[in-house]
Amino acid sequence: MAVENSGRWRGLRTALVLLAIWEIVGRLDLVAGGALPGISEILIRLWVDWGDYPRHIWATLYASTIGFVIGNALGIGAGVIFALSPTALRLFRGVNIAAFALPPIAIAPILVLTLSGMAPRIALAALGVYFVTMTATVIGLSQADSRATDVIRAYGGTRWDILRRVQFRGALPSILAGLRIAAPNAVLGAILAEFGGGGRWGLGAYLLGSLGRGEPDRLWGIGLVATLIAGLSYGVFALLASRTIGATRAVTLNTAVPDAAPVTSAPINRIAITLGTIALPFLVWWAFIKLTGVPGLISKTPLGVVDYLFFAPTAESAQNRLLAALAETLPITFVGMAAGLGFAFLLAISSRLFPRAIEAFMPVALVTQTMPLVALTPLLVLILGRGTSLTLWVTISVTFFPAFVTLAQGLALVPRSAEDLPRAYGAGRWTEMRMVTIPASLPYLFAATRLTVPRALLGVMIAEWLATGKGLGNLLNQSRGFLDYGMIWTVAAVSVLLSVIFYQAVVIVERRVLRRLGMATAE
């Protein structure tokens, strides 16, 4: 306990030191000729502008709260169904992976086209929440104490009784832990949709309106308020969790889509379920369009996209533009992902060797994760320019923290006895790392890779959209302006598909490698 407390103070002290450095650097206009104002200048500006804020904050809170509630209702509902029915879980695997892997930036324009008013913001917020809560629910429910369920069964209790009396109670800590991650996701989702969705109120809308003013202190102020809201929403649920269950959990959840235990059934059934798994996301897409009733010129069904890309008179030009964009986007996505993972890995290893230094660094890392990317990118442009380095830094910043947390958790779980063995033979810390800790962390490296796939694509596309004018992000932005609806849907579909394929590829490699090494998949 004492160690933990001193770590916390250390974190606070580092934060204060960093704030002081920020203030000095900002005051002296050392970064990009004043693009980074001092923290006091930002706060003063915030005070001056404060009259503008309440309505913008309310609009953002409104959309994210409703999205949070809807997303959680869907997530918990689906989680219960999946926990009860392995078939449903298997059937919805494709939908779940898509929900996890879709880069929000790619589907924001689609939501804006097909829904009106606050609905796109709510939908994007709900999407950010669904996967986290669903996973937490499935895991929580399936970890029920079998002795307790046996007691209920012995007394003649039904499946529902077990669910209500044992499983839900057992799942509560897991679900609450999920809500902590889900809350900031809802806020960030709502802001992203505001940024791309028009409308007068909301922090994203305010940011857009203020971009044209050329006043970095205000932009930073809006960014800080957004960060604060996202951070507070995390804090509220962290507090709630620790109050109700007296337990604290990790900052991120597992990234594995919950998988049903293999069932030995007829091959025909298995094939049917696999086909259903693949078809279902497209069915959901098709149903979404039919339900919104938006005219076909704007909304494209899966068949519409195929037609646009292969059979329409403009198909060849569309293919060329898409391939050119992919050729620009994919390499940098992989490089950024590798760099983010590498950075996270190094940091996780160092955190074993120099725990104090890393603890101090954590608050800063946490803040960068709650700052909306759309707010951060224009500011980074002023510091880094519009080249490849900007795209890389944006990508690293969105991937490294979640990867780091997953890896650090994994390293912390390496059994002491295994570490003691090389030490007993006189090995140094590095040798011990090399022989035990690093190999043992392999499952977590895979888990971290799964987690970073969609985030890397999101980072690259946002940088392309806002700064570099290249690749998929720019194609999406340009197509919106040219009313090229076919291309908007195509880019969205392709980017989701790529994320899903890459996610699956990681899963397959992971299973092979870990099976050969006799290790279990990390959650």
Place this chain on the structure above:
Amino acid sequence: MTLRLNRRRFLGTAAASAAATSLPLRASAATPFTMQAAWINDAEFAGYFIGIDEGYYAEEGLDLTYLSGGPDVIPESTIIAGRADLALTTPDTTIKAIAEQGAPFKIIGAQYQKNPIGIVSLVSNPINEPKDLIGKTLAVPPVNVISVNAMLALNGIDPSQVNIVPYAYDPTPLIQGEIDASLDFTTNVPYTINQQGVEATSFLLYDFGFTIYNDTVVVTEETLATKRAELVSWLRASRKGWDENFKDPNIWPPKWADTWFAGTGRTIENEIFFNNAQQPLMESPAGYMAMTEEGIDANLRALSEVGINGTRDMFDTTLLEEI
């Protein structure tokens, strides 16, 4: 629809007085009519704000709902989706959509006779004409890249000689010298930059051969067929609003500090400058919102330079004649 109403109700209670005044005036028994603007609330739409506040639309029997735009709102999408009856658009994207995708649009009026977009640069590093752009970095909203390429081609410049990067409507990179010029509304941005203590200069694409309108009034063919009377009423009330606005462009912006312009993050002085600067770009011998045959012809010629092949029948001037 219910969602939007809920949002209104929410905003109304959240910020009762201020939000309430920004809601469209509603007269009883009037025909509901919705317009989608092209940008966030600024002086660009002063005429419509006057029409709403002074009841010009209500007098015409219209219950007007005004939807603000923004860099990420595609006005044409709103009318295709049926969420608005009429949209203010840029003619290049509209005509491109009609010509290449068969979008069912008609242009029934034009707010700007001369498109206000131009190349903005700093006096300390001035770009006074297209050829000054060679070897420079120019920030352009991705939508306008074809317009800039057209203007460069019209002036004998190979577009590959200019480094074009995306523009997010933020003048900071220009002020910091990260870019040399940007494409933006010349009615507005030079003043914004001057407020930062740096002097800016600009020229219109229009004056270098890219002779198109802006904020063209666009409707779907279906709306044109079913709501013709309302459209004529809207044009009449809007012209009245603009007439009133330009009697003295300095009067109106300050009145909207807490209503139309609340929360946009811009100063009223900026809007007054804007309102004055846009007058010469909007005036037409045929009255505000007009489309003359020469004007239409100039649009089609400029667009054909970009490979957008518009035709005269994409414009319908008969409604203007009915005003």
